[in-house]
Amino acid sequence: MNNLLEVRDLTKHYTSRHGFAGKRVVRAVNGVSFEIAPGEALGLVGESGCGKSTLGRCIARLYNVTSGSVTFDGTDITRLGGRALRPIRAGLQMIFQDPYASLNPRRRVGEIIAEPLHVHHRGNKAAMTARVASLLSDVGLGPEALTRFPHEFSGGQRQRIGIARALALDPKLIIADEPVSALDVSVQAQIVNLLADLQRDRGLAYLFIAHDLGVVRQIADRVAVMYLGGIVEIGPVASVFGSPAHPYTRALLDAVPVADPALTHRDRIRLAGDPPNPANPPSGCAFHPRCAWATAECRTVKPLLRTLADGRETACHHPLTARVEPADR
Amino acid sequence: MSDSQALLSVRDLSVSFRTRGGLIRAVDGVSFDVLPQQIFGIVGESGSGKSLTILSILNLIGDPNVIIAGSIRFAGQELVGAPAPVMRSIRGNKIAMIFQDPMTALTPVHTIGAQIIEQIRQHRQLSAAAAHQRMLDLLDAVGIPDPRQTFRRYPHELSGGQRQRAVIAMALSCDPALLLADEPTTALDVTVQAQILDLIRDLRIKFGSSIILITHNLGVVAEVADQVAVMYSGRIVEQANTADLFANPSHPYSWGLLGSMPVLDGPRKRLAAIPGLPPALDHRPPGCAFAPRCHFVRAACETTPPPLRAAPHPVACIIDEHERTSLRMEPLEQ
Amino acid sequence: MLSAIIRRLIHMIAVLFGISVLVFLIFFATPGANPAARIAGRNASPQTIARVERQFGLNKPLPVQYGLMMKKLFITQNLTSFVNLGEKVVPQVFRAAPITLSLVTGAAVIWIGFAVLIGLLAAAFRDTLIDRILMILSLIGISMPVFWVATMANLITQGQFHHSWLFSWVPPLGYVPFNTSPLGWFKALIIPWFTLAILYIGLYARVLRAALIETMQEDYIRTARAKGLSERQVLMHHALRSAMIGIVTLFGLDFGALVGGGALLTEVVFGLQGIGYLTYQALETLDLPMILATVIYASVFVVMSNAVVDILYAVIDPRARQAR
Numbered sequence: 005m006n007n008l009l010e011v012r013d014l015t016k017h018y019t020s021r022h023g024f025a026g027k028r029v030v031r032a033v034n035g036v037s038f039e040i041a042p043g044e045a046l047g048l049v050g051e052s053g054c055g056k057s058t059l060g061r062c063i064a065r066l067y068n069v070t071s072g073s074v075t076f077d078g079t080d081i082t083r084l085g086g087r088a089l090r091p092i093r094a095g096l097q098m099i100f101q102d103p104y105a106s107l108n109p110r111r112r113v114g115e116i117i118a119e120p121l122h123v124h125h126r127g128n129k130a131a132m133t134a135r136v137a138s139l140l141s142d143v144g145l146g147p148e149a150l151t152r153f154p155h156e157f158s159g160g161q162r163q164r165i166g167i168a169r170a171l172a173l174d175p176k177l178i179i180a181d182e183p184v185s186a187l188d189v190s191v192q193a194q195i196v197n198l199l200a201d202l203q204r205d206r207g208l209a210y211l212f213i214a215h216d217l218g219v220v221r222q223i224a225d226r227v228a229v230m231y232l233g234g235i236v237e238i239g240p241v242a243s244v245f246g247s248p249a250h251p252y253t254r255a256l257l258d259a260v261p262v263a264d265p266a267l268t269h270r271d272r273i274r275l276a277g278d279p280p281n282p283a284n285p286p287s288g289c290a291f292h293p294r295c296a297w298a299t300a301e302c303r304t305v306k307p308l309l310r311t312l313a314d315g316r317e318t319a320c321h322h323p324l325t326a327r328v329e330p331a332d333r
Numbered sequence: 334m335s336d337s338q339a340l341l342s343v344r345d346l347s348v349s350f351r352t353r354g355g356l357i358r359a360v361d362g363v364s365f366d367v368l369p370q371q372i373f374g375i376v377g378e379s380g381s382g383k384s385l386t387i388l389s390i391l392n393l394i395g396d397p398n399v400i401i402a403g404s405i406r407f408a409g410q411e412l413v414g415a416p417a418p419v420m421r422s423i424r425g426n427k428i429a430m431i432f433q434d435p436m437t438a439l440t441p442v443h444t445i446g447a448q449i450i451e452q453i454r455q456h457r458q459l460s461a462a463a464a465h466q467r468m469l470d471l472l473d474a475v476g477i478p479d480p481r482q483t484f485r486r487y488p489h490e491l492s493g494g495q496r497q498r499a500v501i502a503m504a505l506s507c508d509p510a511l512l513l514a515d516e517p518t519t520a521l522d523v524t525v526q527a528q529i530l531d532l533i534r535d536l537r538i539k540f541g542s543s544i545i546l547i548t549h550n551l552g553v554v555a556e557v558a559d560q561v562a563v564m565y566s567g568r569i570v571e572q573a574n575t576a577d578l579f580a581n582p583s584h585p586y587s588w589g590l591l592g593s594m595p596v597l598d599g600p601r602k603r604l605a606a607i608p609g610l611p612p613a614l615d616h617r618p619p620g621c622a623f624a625p626r627c628h629f630v631r632a633a634c635e636t637t638p639p640p641l642r643a644a645p646h647p648v649a650c651i652i653d654e655h656e657r658t659s660l661r662m663e664p665l666e667q
Numbered sequence: 668m669l670s671a672i673i674r675r676l677i678h679m680i681a682v683l684f685g686i687s688v689l690v691f692l693i694f695f696a697t698p699g700a701n702p703a704a705r706i707a708g709r710n711a712s713p714q715t716i717a718r719v720e721r722q723f724g725l726n727k728p729l730p731v732q733y734g735l736m737m738k739k740l741f742i743t744q745n746l747t748s749f750v751n752l753g754e755k756v757v758p759q760v761f762r763a764a765p766i767t768l769s770l771v772t773g774a775a776v777i778w779i780g781f782a783v784l785i786g787l788l789a790a791a792f793r794d795t796l797i798d799r800i801l802m803i804l805s806l807i808g809i810s811m812p813v814f815w816v817a818t819m820a821n822l823i824t825q826g827q828f829h830h831s832w833l834f835s836w837v838p839p840l841g842y843v844p845f846n847t848s849p850l851g852w853f854k855a856l857i858i859p860w861f862t863l864a865i866l867y868i869g870l871y872a873r874v875l876r877a878a879l880i881e882t883m884q885e886d887y888i889r890t891a892r893a894k895g896l897s898e899r900q901v902l903m904h905h906a907l908r909s910a911m912i913g914i915v916t917l918f919g920l921d922f923g924a925l926v927g928g929g930a931l932l933t934e935v936v937f938g939l940q941g942i943g944y945l946t947y948q949a950l951e952t953l954d955l956p957m958i959l960a961t962v963i964y965a966s967v968f969v970v971m972s973n974a975v976v977d978i979l980y981a982v983i984d985p986r987a988r989q990a991r
Contacts, residue, residue, distance in 0.1 A: 051522035052493075158610050188378035189549055193593035193606035200603070215523065218595030222604065245597060259527035261552030263594055265575050274531065275524045277478075278492040393893055425895035432893075437886035441986055442908045451904070452894040487985040503894070 007039040007075075008177055008209050009063070014072035016055070016062050020283065028283045032058040034233035035072070037309075042176065045203055045210040047224030047241065049217055049256070053279060055233040060179045060213045064098050065089055077176060094124055097170035101182035103162035107154040113140075113165055114150035120172040139168040143198060160191035167198065177209045184219055196222050217260055221245055229253045232290040233282055235309060239316020249312060249323040251295045289321070297322055339366035339406075340543050341390070341511055346403035346413075348385045350396065357615050360385050361567040362403075367511065367543050367560075372533070374558030374575070375547040376590070380611055382567040383547040387513045389413075390545075391424050408510065426456040429504035433516040435496035439488040445499040446472075446484030452506040471502040474539065475532060494525035501532065505540055512536070512544045518553060530557050551594055555579055563587050566611055566622035568638070573646035581658075583648040585627045588661055621649070629660050679970040686966045687959060691733050694955050702749050702955060723749075740960060750954040759945060760960050766842045767941030769852065770933065771925040773860040778867035779918070783907075785868065786875030791902055793880060801872070808869030817862045817936035824858060840938035859937045863930055867921060871914055878910035885909070908983055915983065919976030926972070927965025 016033040033055045040046050050056045061067045063074050065081060073082045081092050100106045107116055117136045121127065127135065137147055143164040154162055163183060170178055183199070184192040200223055202208055214220050220227055221241055228238040229250065237250040248254040251273070258272035275294050280286055289307050292298040301321050309317040312325060348360035360382040367373045377383040388394045389401045390412060405412040407428065412420070424430075432438040439448060449468040453459060459467065472480035475498040488496055497517065504512055514533065518526035534557055536542060548554060554561050555575060562572040563584065571584040582588055592605025609626040618624055624634040633651055641647040644654060652660070703720040704711065711719075720726040724735055739746035740757065748754045789801045824837040836854060843851035882888065883906055891905040921929075931943030942961055949957035980987040 051524060160610070189551075189590060189593045190378060190607040191610070193595075193604040194608070196595065197604055197606055216595075217523070218597055221597060221601065222595040255524060257597060259524040260597060261526070261530065261550060261556045262597070263551040263555045263579060263591060265555045265579050274527055276528070278494055278525065391893060393889060395889065395892070421895045421897060423895070424893055430890070430893040432886060432890060434886060438890045440887040440891065440905045440909075442984055443904075451896070455895050489986050500890075 006041065008042045008044075008077060009040040009211070010073075010075040011039065011063060012037050012073045012075075014059065014062060014074065015070045016058055016067060017070045030283045031233050031285065032282060033062060036230075036233075036235055037072075038228055038235065038238055040177065040209050040211060043203070043207040043209055044226065045208075045212055045224045047220035047227040048211060048213045048230060049215065049220050049227060050230035051215060051256075051279060053232075053282065054230040055282070056213050056230050057181055059230070060098075060181050060211060063211065064096060064179050065092075066098075090124075094120075094173040095176045097173065097175040097178050099163075099166050099170050099178060099180040099183045101186055103159065103166040103186075104154060106166055107162060107169075109154055112151050112153060113145075113157075116154070116165065117168050117172055120169060124173055126173065135172070136168075139171055142171065142202070143168045144194075158191070159187050160195060163187065163195050164198070167195075167202070171202070171206075174206075175208070177211065179211045179213070181213045182215065183212075185214065185216060192219070199223055217245070217257060229256065232279060232285055234290065234319065235317075236291065236320065237316065237318040238309070239312075239314070239318075243314050243316050247325055249316065249318040249325040250291075250320045251297055251324060252291050254324055255294075289319075297324075338368060340369045340371075340408060341367040341545075342404075342406045343386075343390075344404040344406075346386065346389065346401070346405060348382065348389050348394070349400045349402070351398040351400065352615075354615060356400070358617075359567055359614055360389070363564075363567075363569055365562055365569065365572065367545060369510075370537055370541055370543055371560060372537060372544045372546060372558045374554035374561040375545065375564055376549065376551060376554050376561060377547075377564035378549055378611060380566070380614065381564040383564050384515055386564070387430075387515060387545055387547055390513060391428055391430065392420050393424075393430070422456070425452050425504075425509075426507045427509055428511045428513065429507070429509040431497075431500055431504050431512060431514040431517045434520040435493060435500045436488065436520070438500055439496060441488055444485050444487055445491070445496075445503075449484075449499070449503045449506060452503055456507045467506070468502075471505055472499070474505070475499075475502040476528075477502065492525075493521050494528060497521060497525075497529055498532065501529075501536070505536070505542075508540060509542055512542045514544060514546045516548055517546065519548070519550070526553075533557055551579075551590055563590070566617055567614065568622065568649065569641065569647075570623065570649045571647065572641070577646055581645065582661070583646070583654070583657060584623075584650050585629055585657075585660075586623045589626070621651070629657075675974050679967070679974075682970050683963055683966055687737065687963055688733065690959055690962050691729075691736070691955075694953075694958065695729065697953070702953075705953065706749055706752070736956065736959065740956070740963070746956045746960065748954050748957055750949075750952045750957070756956045756960040759957070760942070760964050763940060763942045763945045764964065765844070766939050767926055767928070767930060767934070767943065769842075769845065769856055770859055770863065770939060770941060771922065771930055773856055774863040774867070774925075774930075775918070775922055777860050778864035778871060779914075781864070781868045782871030782875055782914070785872035786879060786910075787902065787907065789872065789876040790879035790883070790906075791898065793876075798876075802876070805869035805872045808865045809873075811865065813862060813866060814932040814936055816865060817859070817933055820858050820862050821936065842939050842941075859933055859939065862937075863925075863933045871917065874917060875910060875914055878913045879906055882906040882910045911983055912980065915976055915979045919972045919979075920969075923969035923972035924965075926968040928961060 014033055014036045017029050017031050020028055020030050036059060038046065048056045048059065058067065062069050065084065069082055073080055075081070076092055076096055079092065081089065084092065114136055117139055118132050121132050121135060126132070136150065140147060140149055145161065145164055154165065157165065184195045187195060196219055203210060210223065212220060212223050224241050226239060227241045227244050228235045229244070229252065230236070231252050237244055237248065237253045244253060245257060248257060255273050255275045273296060277294055280290065280293065286293050288304045289302040292302040295302065299322065307319045307321050309319045311317050312323060344364050346360060346363045347358055349356045349358045363386055375383045375386065385394060390405055392401065401413055403413060439445065446468055449471060450464045453464045453467055468484060469480045472484060477483050477495060477498050491499065517533065518529050521529060530553065533544060537544060546558060558575050560574050561578045562569045563586065564570065565586050571578065571587050582591060589605065589607035593607060595604060607626050612618060612622055612625065618635065620635040620637055621639050624630045627634065629652060639649045639651045641649045650657065703716045703723065703725045706723065707716045707719045724732060736746065744757045746756050748756055785801050785805065789798045792798045824834040825840065828834050829837065837858065838851065838854050841855065843855045845852040888901060888905060891901045928943040928946040930941065931947055934941045934943045935947070942964065945957065946961040949961060
């Protein structure tokens with residue numbers, strides 16, 4: 005086995021009280037499987053409520069898993085808790101969307117970055133100080149940052165601090181949950197470049213969760229598209245974004261506004277309505293009520309992920325790629 | 334573009350705040366015209382002054398320490414310094430507003446129908462039944478399914494896209510001549526954003542309103558705007574019609590913004606990010622505010638703010654137009 | 668809906684059980700509380716005390732005593748006082764309850780009305796002289812001890828000014844049942860109402876002002892202004908309801924506590940023999956049955972007013988309607 009992370013049939017259900025009608029089960033993540041190789045960046049895209057953040061937090065074991073398994077670096081971490089999880093955490097770190105909320109406002113930046121080193125007893129004081137300084141320079145901050153507090157920094161700089169903290173223990177995998185979506189465009193580009201550089205220089209693997217397809221394309225080697233708790237398409241970025249197989253992937257790509265007025269009136273498909281409620285998913289294919297190509301089969305039979313000729317997988321009875329190139333088969 | 338044609342004509346608008354450290358000028362000498370039925374985009378990052386610019390049109394900044402100076406003429410009427418009753422008769426009537434986050438922009442304790450009717454009857458002498466009918470027509474016009482049921486719903490019972498449609502329906506209550514849209518799609522998912530942008534494009538045709546749309550997303554501007562102003566640190570640095578701006582961006586900041594946007598096609602290449610951060614408003618450099626981050630900065634940039642130069646379209650950069658065109662190719666080839 | 672009511676009833680029974688056990692245990696842990704010795708009187712012989720213990724079941728284990736007492740309180744309703752021998756406690760509570768309810772309900776109407784008025788005015792004229800004067804008055808209202816206000820009110824209306832035209836209508840201290848004379852009831856209570864309300868007017872006005880000012884920062888207030896509404900319309904139609912949520916929470920707690928006996932000082936000074944008065948007497952004489960009866964009565968009201976608050980939430984805030 006040479007995968008760094010293996011997720012098998014991961015399911016996360018939670019119950020929500022709904023009016024006087026009683027409890028309802030919300031299927032936030034529903035039988036998701038994928039793997040990440042060492043040094044590989046997997047993008048996870050989808051709209052709000054599709055379960056991508058919940059999935060990320062289940063893998064990081066911030067949430068308990070309802071069923072399925074998560075194997076990290078050869079260890080099954082699905083049911084590990086507390087102390088047993090600690091050595092795993094050294095290798096698997098998280099970066100969050102709001103860097104301000106995830107940094108203790110009363111501690112100096114030097115202390116924040118050194119904290120994981122203390123918790124995991126890495127080296128003596130002098131070694132730690134040197135390590136923190138080198139981490140800061142790796143993320144593009146000067147040593148003067150050490151003694152300052154998080155509120156003295158801009159959003160982009162705070163995200164750099166969050167990244168430095170995540171890197172402190174030399175993790176093998178970083179789960180980044182919308183790490184740049186709170187930032188302005190010009191700063192966002194700086195952080196995207198930084199994350200790409202770190203991956204190249206340190207052989208990091210990413211699970212990169214974002215709703216911005218452009219940002220994902222900039223970082224990820226492979227990409228998984230989620231809809232209503234399940235993966236509908238997964239494969240290399242070039243093929244998934246270049247010629248989407250699942251109608252939802254296509255709609256998602258078509259919806260992205262393009263900074264080129266010449267392209268605005270190109271032929272594209274528009275989704276009507278909103279994603280369905282995960283507490284009450286449609287029968288068959290979850291996407292069928294919004295799909296232009298839906299057939300009777302789609303309304304009744306739930307499509308499973310299957311591998312197409314180019315190696316990517318899609319959960320669609322009638323993949324678009326098969327339509328575009330019918331002569332190939 | 335002469336004043337007589339323009340529906341809205343903003344001249345030398347400045348928005349300042351009195352603070353302990355003295356006056357802070359958040360919008361500094363902004364001028365632009367909006368023509369009838371035009372969609373005018375204002376692009377900028379946070380702190381660029383784009384929101385304050387459109388909030389000052391309706392005098393909605395709501396801070397007792399704000400000072401608005403300059404001129405905002407709407408259909409021949411001066412809005413800067415207009416008395417409160419005059420402003421109230423314009424707000425929601427001739428000029429209406431759409432806000433960024435539809436979740437927080439609607440009062441949570443009233444149904445969307447009641448909120449729309451309230452605005453209609455504020456400005457129109459309509460019977461309750463006629464206002465009710467108009468409200469249903471508006472909900473229908475913005476594509477809310479089943480208005481006869483939906484109008485009874487509270488904001489939290491609708492999806493984000495539905496809420497934004499309701500906000501837009503409310504803004505259209507009195508057939509405004511001008512709609513001010515402050516990041517109307519930023520809080521929405523990308524497929525819903527596409528729906529709302531389609532709707533905004535339709536509105537101009539259906540309702541004949543001019544629209545000022547502010548956004549940080551160049552893609553959104555490219556999709557819907559006719560004319561675009563790029564703002565940086567309280568000033569307009571470049572203004573052009575949309576096709577021209579994207580075909581021939583002329584300010585180094587505009588290049589940087591375009592270079593910062595990841596694209597979905599073509600070969601993957603490193604983003605041409607702009608180094609550094611926008612200046613704090615109370616520490617704006619004396620010359621060009623972009624100079625500290627500019628690849629092409631020269632001595633003259635750091636002394637006096639560059640005026641908007643007219644050719645080929647207004648650009649606030651002292652570098653010669655031809656030289657700029659050749660420079661522009663460099664950072665993009667990085 | 669039904670399940671919500673049942674849930675609340677179960678909740679209430681659990682609270683009542685907990686409180687009654689607590690009161691019971693605290694009582695027996697209190698030094699000098701030995702009821703048998705008290706009932707038997709001073710210098711009673713050990714034999715007499717033992718007889719009393721047997722007669723009142725005080726020699727039985729505590730859980731049995733607790734069970735017996737609860738049975739007498741709730742089922743046979745013939746629990747008698749340890750102090751005024753033979754006096755049944757349940758009818759006493761039922762005699763006192765309407766007096767307290769009249770007092771507190773009337774005061775509540777007054778304090779909510781005035782507090783909303785003052786809070787709205789202060790918020791509308793925020794940071795002006797009007798706001799400052801109103802807030803200083805509220806602070807004075809909060810700071811004046813209720814027994815002092817009550818005594819002052821009595822001195823003025825019952826004392827030297829009683830025969831002036833202004834106060835000649837004021838009846839002597841005490842309660843007049845509503846059934847006997849509605850006007851007499853009103854006259855007897857109007858001064859106690861205001862006395863009790865003053866503190867809460869000040870408190871609630873300040874809380875409401877703060878809540879209104881916070882609500883006025885919300886995005887939807889800017890939307891309301893952008894619709895062309897006047898400041899008055901914005902305040903009344905869009906800010907007030909959200910701002911009332913905090914007031915309702917406070918109200919539930921305060922109303923429950925007052926009805927449960929918290930209006931003691933007002934009751935004592937105005938000679939109103941309500942629940943507070945009753946509890947006070949029972950505590951002074953360490954009369955366990957009476958303490959239990961009044962405490963349980965009080966907790967019923969606290970739990971009930973919390974239920975009312977939940978309903979009010981749903982009325983005010985549609986978002987709360989489905990969350991419960």
